[in-house]
Amino acid sequence: xxxxxxxxxxxxxxxxxxxxxxxxxxxxxxxxxxxxxxxxxxxxxxxxxxxxxxxxxxxxxxxxxxxxxxxxxxxxxxxxxxxxxxxxxxxxxxxxxxxxxxxxxxxxxxxxxxxxxxxxxxxxxxxxxxxxxxxxxxxxxxxxxxxxxxxxxxxxxxxxxxxxxxxxxxxxxxxxxxxxxxxxxxxxxxxxxxxxxxxxxxxxxxxxxxxxxxxxxxxxxxxxxxxxxxxxxxxxxxxxxxxxxxxxxxxxxxxxxxxxxxxxxxxxxxxxxxxxxxxxxxxxxxxxxxxxxxxxxxxxxxxxxxxxxxxxxxxxxxxxxxxxxxxxxxxxxxxxxxxxxxxxxxxxxxxxxx
Amino acid sequence: xxxxxxxxxxxxxxxxxxxxxxxxxxxxxxxxxxxxxxxxxxxxxxxxxxxxxxxxxxxxxxxxxxxxxxxxxxxxxxxxxxxxxxxxxxxxxxxxxxxxxxxxxxxxxxxxxxxxxxxxxxxxxxxxxxxxxxxxxxxxxxxxxxx
Numbered sequence: 001x002x003x004x005x006x007x008x009x010x011x012x013x014x015x016x017x018x019x020x021x022x023x024x025x026x027x028x029x030x031x032x033x034x035x036x037x038x039x040x041x042x043x044x045x046x047x048x049x050x051x052x053x054x055x056x057x058x059x060x061x062x063x064x065x066x067x068x069x070x071x072x073x074x075x076x077x078x079x080x081x082x083x084x085x086x087x088x089x090x091x092x093x094x095x096x097x098x099x100x101x102x103x104x105x106x107x108x109x110x111x112x113x114x115x116x117x118x119x120x121x122x123x124x125x126x127x128x129x130x131x132x133x134x135x136x137x138x139x140x141x142x143x144x145x146x147x148x149x150x151x152x153x154x155x156x157x158x159x160x161x162x163x164x165x166x167x168x169x170x171x172x173x174x175x176x177x178x179x180x181x182x183x184x185x186x187x188x189x190x191x192x193x194x195x196x197x198x199x200x201x202x203x204x205x206x207x208x209x210x211x212x213x214x215x216x217x218x219x220x221x222x223x224x225x226x227x228x229x230x231x232x233x234x235x236x237x238x239x240x241x242x243x244x245x246x247x248x249x250x251x252x253x254x255x256x257x258x259x260x261x262x263x264x265x266x267x268x269x270x271x272x273x274x275x276x277x278x279x280x281x282x283x284x285x286x287x288x289x290x291x292x293x294x295x296x297x298x299x300x301x302x303x304x305x306x307x308x309x310x311x312x313x314x315x316x317x318x319x320x321x322x323x324x325x326x327x328x329x330x331x332x333x334x335x336x337x338x339x340x341x342x343x344x345x346x347x348x349x350x351x352x353x354x
Numbered sequence: 355x356x357x358x359x360x361x362x363x364x365x366x367x368x369x370x371x372x373x374x375x376x377x378x379x380x381x382x383x384x385x386x387x388x389x390x391x392x393x394x395x396x397x398x399x400x401x402x403x404x405x406x407x408x409x410x411x412x413x414x415x416x417x418x419x420x421x422x423x424x425x426x427x428x429x430x431x432x433x434x435x436x437x438x439x440x441x442x443x444x445x446x447x448x449x450x451x452x453x454x455x456x457x458x459x460x461x462x463x464x465x466x467x468x469x470x471x472x473x474x475x476x477x478x479x480x481x482x483x484x485x486x487x488x489x490x491x492x493x494x495x496x497x498x499x500x501x
Contacts, residue, residue, distance in 0.1 A: 160397055161392050172387065175396065175401050176402050177403045293471070302390045309392075
């Protein structure tokens with residue numbers, strides 16, 4: 001038995017090709033049937049995400065398997081085989097095993113260490129099992145790969161901390177409040193940054209968004225687009241009493257909120273925690289206000305600093321992750337050799353017997 | 355009667371321990387947020403809001419249980435020795451403890467204080483719990499057995 005993987009990822013081809021290669025959920029039953037019956041693979045698995053499309057095959061004989069998968073992918077994507085071939089990679093064990101373990105751990109992802117890939121691998125494995133195309137080899141391989149991905153996440157800092165300013169801000173807010181959905185978000189300044197922020201927040205299920213802008217028309221326009229409420233700048237104090245998360249992004253030359261302003265507002269809020277993300281340059285909120293109790297203030301530099309720090313941390317965690325992966329690969333290959341290679345002579349002896 | 359008294363008192367100490375632990379975790383997490391440090395604890399500890407809710411619920415539950423413990427203790431004392439109150443050092447300290455947590459609970463419910471101060475007070479409160487439940491029997495003459 002051999003494990004072969006043929007595929008294309010963000011490293012080997014552009015998005016235009018990956019789009020054509022991708023398998024939609026409704027195409028999977030036919031694809032699995034073809035792999036099983038037309039190509040005659042005893043075991044097969046399709047991993048299709050926005051960054052990669054890979055086919056894993058467990059076959060008794062590797063000869064020609066790679067080519068057959070490549071022509072299967074070429075037929076599926078309707079890309080000429082000659083054009084597709086240079087963009088595909090093929091690995092046979094042990095490197096197919098190394099590849100999958102690195103993929104599941106997020107080491108091969110576009111955003112190093114992202115965690116979504118682990119769910120995607122798990123989902124792909126569940127689907128293949130549902131279609132009955134996994135056996136002992138791929139079952140063990142994928143269970144070990146998922147286990148490795150989890151171990152890397154648990155034991156290293158590879159997946160820790162967001163690496164973009166926007167998600168760092170959201171992560172901080174989530175560590176203050178927990179689930180953000182029941183909380184009120186106040187956006188001060190209805191510019192481009194504000195609009196992007198609203199999109200991200202509504203994606204996370206935040207429904208109470210209020211927008212404050214110097215020109216109320218612009219606030220009203222943005223509010224109408226995103227189901228938010230609009231207010232004029234004169235309502236700042238009243239809105240601050242209501243809001244839990246404040247995101248400021250105005251180009252005002254002077255701070256909109258001083259420490260004294262917020263000090264006066266906190267008792268009116270009954271000291272509920274207030275998270276302020278100040279994206280304005282120059283800053284919209286007096287930095288001293290961050291020292292007030294129950295006020296958590298973050299400015300652009302804080303967010304950028306954290307994002308850069310996380311990026312560096314992830315890079316550092318790579319070698320540590322690789323050590324864990326190597327260990328796991330060693331375990332898997334030991335099992336593999338025992339299971340298949342030890343059997344090989346006996347099966348050939350059996351074949352020779354009659 | 356005495357069994358209920360002991361059970362309620364012990365459970366109230368456990369609840370105050372939960373408030374103590376959530377208070378400490380709150381302080382750690384708050385320090386991380388205030389210092390913009392997303393370190394090991396940041397990722398592993400729950401959100402401040404969650405810790406605050408655990409703290410409030412533990413103080414409330416602990417106070418309720420301690421009140422029951424006190425009541426059954428007094429009832430037991432009346433039945434066994436004919437006196438509701440015997441000015442035992444442990445009784446006095448428990449009364450102080452009861453009053454402290456009542457104060458803390460009211461302050462937190464009314465939101466006069468929140469966050470770090472409540473976390474600090476629940477840590478101090480637990481020191482009083484330790485004094486009441488272990489210290490008294492060691493250092494002061496008392497009618498109460500070990501705990």
